Amino acid sequence: MAKKAKVSSRFRVSTEDARAICEGRHADPFAILGPHGGQLAAWIPGATQAFLKQGRGKPAPLAAHPDCPGLFEGPVDAEKPYRILAQSADGTSWEFDDPYRFGPVLGDLDEYLLAEGRHLRLWEALGAHLKTIDGVDGTHFAVWAPNAERVSVVGDFNVWNGTAHPMRRRGASGVWEIFIPGIGEGTIYKYEIRARGGTILPLKADPVGFGAEHPPATASVVRRPGLGRAWRDEAWMKARAERNSVDAPISIYEVHLGSWRRAEGGSRPLSYAELATELVDYVKWMGFTHIELMPISEYPFDGSWGYQPIGLYAPTIRHGTPQEFAAFVEAAHEAGLGVLVDWVPGHFPTDAHGLARFDGTALYEHEDPREGFHNDWNTLIYNYGRVEVANFLEANALYWLDEYHVDGLRVDAVASMLYRDYSRKDGEWIPNKDGGRENYEAIDFLRTTNTLAYGQHPGIMTVAEESTAFPGVSRPVDAGGLGFGFKWNMGWMNDSLQYMAREPIFRKYHHGELTFSLVYAWSENFILPISHDEVVHGKGSMIARMPGNGWEQFANLRAFYGYMWTHPGKKLLFMGQEFAQGREWNHAASLDWHQCDIPEHRGVQLLVRDLNALYRANPALYVHDTRPQGFEWLEANDAEHSVLVYARKGNPGDPMIVVAVNLTPVERSVYRIGFPAAGRWDEILNTDAALYGGGNRGNHGGIETESVPWHGQAQSAYVTLPPLAAVVFRQG
Numbered sequence: 234m235a236k237k238a239k240v241s242s243r244f245r246v247s248t249e250d251a252r253a254i255c256e257g258r259h260a261d262p263f264a265i266l267g268p269h270g271g272q273l274a275a276w277i278p279g280a281t282q283a284f285l286k287q288g289r290g291k292p293a294p295l296a297a298h299p300d301c302p303g304l305f306e307g308p309v310d311a312e313k314p315y316r317i318l319a320q321s322a323d324g325t326s327w328e329f330d331d332p333y334r335f336g337p338v339l340g341d342l343d344e345y346l347l348a349e350g351r352h353l354r355l356w357e358a359l360g361a362h363l364k365t366i367d368g369v370d371g372t373h374f375a376v377w378a379p380n381a382e383r384v385s386v387v388g389d390f391n392v393w394n395g396t397a398h399p400m401r402r403r404g405a406s407g408v409w410e411i412f413i414p415g416i417g418e419g420t421i422y423k424y425e426i427r428a429r430g431g432t433i434l435p436l437k438a439d440p441v442g443f444g445a446e447h448p449p450a451t452a453s454v455v456r457r458p459g460l461g462r463a464w465r466d467e468a469w470m471k472a473r474a475e476r477n478s479v480d481a482p483i484s485i486y487e488v489h490l491g492s493w494r495r496a497e498g499g500s501r502p503l504s505y506a507e508l509a510t511e512l513v514d515y516v517k518w519m520g521f522t523h524i525e526l527m528p529i530s531e532y533p534f535d536g537s538w539g540y541q542p543i544g545l546y547a548p549t550i551r552h553g554t555p556q557e558f559a560a561f562v563e564a565a566h567e568a569g570l571g572v573l574v575d576w577v578p579g580h581f582p583t584d585a586h587g588l589a590r591f592d593g594t595a596l597y598e599h600e601d602p603r604e605g606f607h608n609d610w611n612t613l614i615y616n617y618g619r620v621e622v623a624n625f626l627e628a629n630a631l632y633w634l635d636e637y638h639v640d641g642l643r644v645d646a647v648a649s650m651l652y653r654d655y656s657r658k659d660g661e662w663i664p665n666k667d668g669g670r671e672n673y674e675a676i677d678f679l680r681t682t683n684t685l686a687y688g689q690h691p692g693i694m695t696v697a698e699e700s701t702a703f704p705g706v707s708r709p710v711d712a713g714g715l716g717f718g719f720k721w722n723m724g725w726m727n728d729s730l731q732y733m734a735r736e737p738i739f740r741k742y743h744h745g746e747l748t749f750s751l752v753y754a755w756s757e758n759f760i761l762p763i764s765h766d767e768v769v770h771g772k773g774s775m776i777a778r779m780p781g782n783g784w785e786q787f788a789n790l791r792a793f794y795g796y797m798w799t800h801p802g803k804k805l806l807f808m809g810q811e812f813a814q815g816r817e818w819n820h821a822a823s824l825d826w827h828q829c830d831i832p833e834h835r836g837v838q839l840l841v842r843d844l845n846a847l848y849r850a851n852p853a854l855y856v857h858d859t860r861p862q863g864f865e866w867l868e869a870n871d872a873e874h875s876v877l878v879y880a881r882k883g884n885p886g887d888p889m890i891v892v893a894v895n896l897t898p899v900e901r902s903v904y905r906i907g908f909p910a911a912g913r914w915d916e917i918l919n920t921d922a923a924l925y926g927g928g929n930r931g932n933h934g935g936i937e938t939e940s941v942p943w944h945g946q947a948q949s950a951y952v953t954l955p956p957l958a959a960v961v962f963r964q965g
């Protein structure tokens with residue numbers, strides 16, 4: 234068979250290139266389409282006629298290419314702007330600016346930094362950005378897909394036709410980009426990727442997209458992030474370093490926005506705008522200092538609670554737009570509250586529209602499942618050793634701090650990142666280069682992220698959810714640590730909840746479960762967490778975990794909260810536990826707010842409110858949370874009576890605090906306590922107060938010490954310890 238001849242000389246585009254354009258397999262469409270040497274080539278799928286509109290003259294017809302229906306050519310003055318008028322067979326016409334007349338948007342520096350994995354403002358280069366170029370409004374799209382043969386932007390605007398808007402490849406960086414005129418805010422889009430060998434992958438959401446459709450829909454949406462917002466939180470931003478310090482009172486209210494409170498009979502979650510008043514006002518009234526949001530990066534599955542995110546750069550649309558989320562943060566700041574967000578750099582789901590085999594290869598993840606798959610969660614693990622992947626995550630941390638003024642990141646599942654054998658059996662993991670279990674690449678990533686976060690945004694905090702004995706989690710990187718500001722004290726949490734669940738008659742045999750935490754209390758900057766993980770998966774609620782009859786359950790919980798708020802370490806309490814919600818947390822339903830009308834529940838709520846006020850008002854309870862000089866045991870060994878007595882101390886001149894906790898249902902009306910100073914000690918909180926639902930047994934407002942040595946102190950006093958209660962005295 235004779236070889237097909239090339240097209241007529243009046244057509245610049247060869248048969249081979251024309252067919253590649255038509256079939257969506259051309260790797261360099263910008264070399265073919267647009268103006269070249271005075272000749273225009275325009276690819277308009279579905280068009281049967283096309284005309285060039287340039288200057289004031291009559292639109293000039295473009296010739297249809299014989300080898301590619303929808304491909305048109307004709308002369309053009311490349312120095313002048315132009316538009317194209319197209320018409321389909323049914324007579325429908327439309328007019329548009331040609332995307333292929335616009336040059337590259339990303340600069341050489343962007344390309345270099347992206348290739349090096351050092352673009353700290355990656356979100357300003359990648360993603361979908363509303364822009365005006367040469368007087369034309371549109372959106373610039375850029376995505377990293379180094380192993381793709383072709384990448385296109387698809388959406389309703391081009392009837393999801395992957396041949397319509399193929400992108401320009403930017404050299405060795407592996408980034409593809411295109412400016413598409415006429416694309417505005419709210420446009421839905423995805424990327425169609427032709428992988429090696431010509432395979433068309435499932436359509437992909439934008440890894441750096443700033444918005445997404447409402448799940449279960451999965452497309453990205455062109456949105457304006459916090460970028461360029463006129464913030465009104467200058468006073469907060471100037472003061473927050475002091476409020477986030479290890480020497481500050483930090484009491485965190487952890488919230489799942491979808492179930493804190495629901496509207497319209499429980500049919501929908503509150504919007505960011507509603508939360509900016511209802512949630513912010515409530516948290517301020519309760520006296521917490523910070524709100525911690527369970528993950529709000531866009532995620533497809535409600536049942537993951539956000540811990541399997543796909544849109545790391547998109548605040549979830551479940552509650553509103555990115556700008557509305559920014560307004561929520563601003564409202565919190567205006568109320569004097571910090572905002573922390575849960576951040577999930579440890580893994581990502583396998584959903585086809587997400588990062589999994591994004592360009593047909595193991596791009597964000599590891600090729601070998603022994604390095605890159607979590608059996609527990611059926612998720613993929615980021616390849617932290619790949620500089621572009623580490624850059625994607627590092628920049629994401631900076632993005633939330635920068636664009637949305639969040640005050641800190643609580644990093645999820647750090648233990649799973651630190652160890653290659655996490656939740657794996659022998660033979661199911663690959664050792665590091667030295668034969669060990671530590672994940673060197675993840676460790677380097679965490680250190681770099683913390684260094685960047687604190688370096689670029691002084692005054693923020695990063696918090697590790699880390700459950701192992703890995704050393705120096707909250708120690709500076711230059712001292713060999715991971716660089717976090719704080720670490721969750723999972724040991725304290727597990728021991729103390731295990732102790733509190735025991736019947737009081739058996740507690741004397743397990744006294745060490747409450748005292749052991751002071752052996753290691755100064756090894757890290759700890760936060761004491763009672764998080765969502767403690768009230769799900771059959772664990773029940775906090776009140777349900779307490780032993781005894783109804784009165785004893787509430788008394789136990791009140792005593793525990795008194796112990797928690799006076800123990801060294803910052804505080805974190807998951808929503809609903811502040812009023813002793815009776816049932817286990819359900820992510821799909823509102824908290825049981827009606828229980829706040831029941832005296833016992835209302836009493837716990839008022840106690841937590843007063844504990845927060847007590848904590849903030851007394852430097853002895855927080856100044857040395859992370860140092861041994863802030864704590865002294867007065868009685869650590871009275872296991873027989875299940876009593877703990879300890880002193881908390883601040884800086885010189887700060888009144889000292891003495892706490893006595895009785896964890897049996899037996900009142901001890903003549904219990905002698907040594908006090909570290911002589912004189913009057915005021916009883917400033919008693920969890921047995923009638924206001925909280927207790928029996929109002931106590932010390933009539935305070936005691937006077939006498940010169941009787943006790944508990945290693947020169948003076949002491951008899952005090953009344955109510956049953957299942959914590960009593961707090963302050964130096965008068």
